[in-house]
Amino acid sequence: MSDGYDPQKSRIAEDRLADFLRAPLTGDLLEVPGIGSAAISKLASGEEEDRVCNTYQLIGKFLMLKKNDEENEEELIECSAHCDAFWYWLKSKQITAYRSGIVMAIAEKVNTMLPGIYDAADFN
Numbered sequence: 001m002s003d004g005y006d007p008q009k010s011r012i013a014e015d016r017l018a019d020f021l022r023a024p025l026t027g028d029l030l031e032v033p034g035i036g037s038a039a040i041s042k043l044a045s046g047e048e049e050d051r052v053c054n055t056y057q058l059i060g061k062f063l064m065l066k067k068n069d070e071e072n073e074e075e076l077i078e079c080s081a082h083c084d085a086f087w088y089w090l091k092s093k094q095i096t097a098y099r100s101g102i103v104m105a106i107a108e109k110v111n112t113m114l115p116g117i118y119d120a121a122d123f124n
Contacts, residue, residue: 005083012101027054033105034098042094079122
């Protein structure tokens with residue numbers, strides 16, 4: 001079994017994802033499909049700069065991982081590498097359940113604000 005983001009492994013219900021994408025952000029991490037109280041505790045743990053306590057910080061972490069490509073500093077990493085980086089960061093925070101779903105929800109939400117940052121077609 002391969003590691004990394006795979007949208008096919010998302011267990012988020014389509015209607016739950018659609019509701020999240022349509023709704024304004026409140027900052028409450030429970031609004032993110034796939035995040036429950038256990039995940040909130042895990043995200044809030046660790047070093048000060050690595051703690052995530054609200055939805056805005058989680059989106060900020062996602063955006064911080066959209067970095068320049070190591071081989072070509074003038075280019076940004078591809079969508080798949082970006083989603084993998086976020087997936088591995090969630091793994092490093094001990095998030096075990098719904099990891100691919102959380103990546104999908106955040107990537108899709110950010111794509112509504114910054115079109116082009118996520119393309120589901122890259123994973124077909």
